[in-house]
Amino acid sequence: MSKILACIDTSPYANSVCDLTAWAATRLPSSVEVLHVIQRKSAVQERRDHTGAIGLGVKSGLLEELTRIEEAQGKLAIEAGHMLLDAAVERLRASGIHDLTLMHRHGGIVETILEREEVCDLLVMGNRGASAEFAIAHLGSKIERVVRTSKKPILIAPSKVxxxxxxxxxxxxxxxxxxxxxxxxxxxxxxxxxxxxxxxxxxxxxxxxxxxxxxxxxxxxxxxxxxxxxxxxxxxxxxxxxxxxxxxxxxxxxxxxxxxxxxxxxxxxxxxxxxxxxxxxxxx
Missing domain, CATH: 3.40.50.620 (HUPs)
Known part of the structure; x- marks a missing residue:
């Protein structure tokens, strides 16, 4: 049986990716792997970025507070990712797709997608990325990098399938x-x-x-x-x-x-x- 890699993020295109994946998986038929990637810098790198941005005289306590905020944001991103994957499973199962695998990863988005495509036959991605509402006529750089680099067929989902x-x-x-x-x-x-x-x-x-x-x-x-x-x-x-x-x-x-x-x-x-x-x- 073939396998479809459905790549979702927090953009409005997540539902469209699920719907297009369900259409393809029903016709092929295929199992489905749903992938969500959290991309973030390391705390050390973030701390260096803040140091350069706010000057040499800042107290170390402020830098530590900024790092704690970033760590809290990271935890929220993980929780949001779990909720996103749960919603994707519910939508796919409602369309009759039950052979599902969930993949929640940290790292480079493009690199992770290209890694996971090695075990898949078809990729499904949204037409825009997580900042879709700000780029109606612009193709996201990460999406374009995947499309240019991937060796597998790619289904691009519009805002409504x-x-x-x-x-x-x-x-x-x-x-x-x-x-x-x-x-x-x-x-x-x-x-x-x-x-x-x-x-x-x-x-x-x-x-x-x-x-x-x-x-x-x-x-x-x-x-x-x-x-x-x-x-x-x-x-x-x-x-x-x-x-x-x-x-x-x-x-x-x-x-x-x-x-x-x-x-x-x-x-x-x-x-x-x-x-x-x-x-x-x-x-x-």
């Missing part, structure tokens, strides 16, 4: 897009769903042949695929398509260019994660 009846593949014939196509052809995740592949760019013979080959590949698996070519820039065209289509999930390859090129000219992956308000499955 709806029913999924149709899957749209952003297809460009690249390596990761072909892996996504293979997954559409073979995974029970997409069984009995309406499948569609779209290419955004010039309508020419090469691109029509590319989509025809994708259609044949899906047909040989016993499933059906419709295809289309749309004109324009991929990011706004795909985002508009997703916004105009109900009950839809987007599948796309993740970060097809080098990190240096993405740094200079930006990334279609990052832009679409920011712009699309539906569930997204990223394939490396």
């Amino acid at each position: 709806g029913d999924v009846k149709k899957v749209i593949l952003a297809y460009d014939g690249g390596t990761s897009a072909k892996r996504a196509l293979d997954l559409m052809a073979s995974s029970p995740l997409f069984e009995n769903l309406e499948l569609h592949a779209v290419f955004v760019g010039e309508d020419n013979e090469r691109h029509r042949v590319m989509l025809a080959n994708a259609h044949q590949h899906i047909s040989e698996s016993g499933r059906s695929l419709t295809t289309s070519i749309l004109h324009g820039s991929p990011e706004p065209v795909i985002a508009e398509l997703m916004d105009s289509t109900d009950d839809t999930m987007l599948i796309m390859g993740a970060y097809g260019h080098s990190p240096l090129r993405n740094l200079i000219v930006g990334s279609t992956t990052t832009s679409l994660i920011r712009m699309v308000t539906k569930s997204i499955l990223l394939i490396r």
Whole structure:
């Protein structure tokens, strides 16, 4: 049996992560590991930070008091984490998911997720992190680091998860897009769903042949695929398509260019994660 890693934090996206996890776990089927990570500095490092911030003349008693406050905040964070995990279990069980494991860890968020993904087949994360209310159009740095580094498929949960009846593949014939196509052809995740592949760019013979080959590949698996070519820039065209289509999930390859090129000219992956308000499955 496969295993899903559901990564939750204190953001409003925790419920969406649980709902999308339940959808995937029911279709695959899979067991679920729910992960919550508390990231904090050591007391020694915090004390040094305070010393630099408030000056050399401060009394040591104040520094000790600040350290006690931080330790109390750490205990509250642990308790809040337990409550968050308990709520996640309740929500998942209400959706019929009972094969659950809880993981409450301290340390680096990105590093812990990448460590736990080694024993999982699929990751589920929220579209924004714990400061989601302050960054409506910004992709959290930790989420982006996971997406760029992870070797596993990642489901990105929007603020509200709806029913999924149709899957749209952003297809460009690249390596990761072909892996996504293979997954559409073979995974029970997409069984009995309406499948569609779209290419955004010039309508020419090469691109029509590319989509025809994708259609044949899906047909040989016993499933059906419709295809289309749309004109324009991929990011706004795909985002508009997703916004105009109900009950839809987007599948796309993740970060097809080098990190240096993405740094200079930006990334279609990052832009679409920011712009699309539906569930997204990223394939490396």
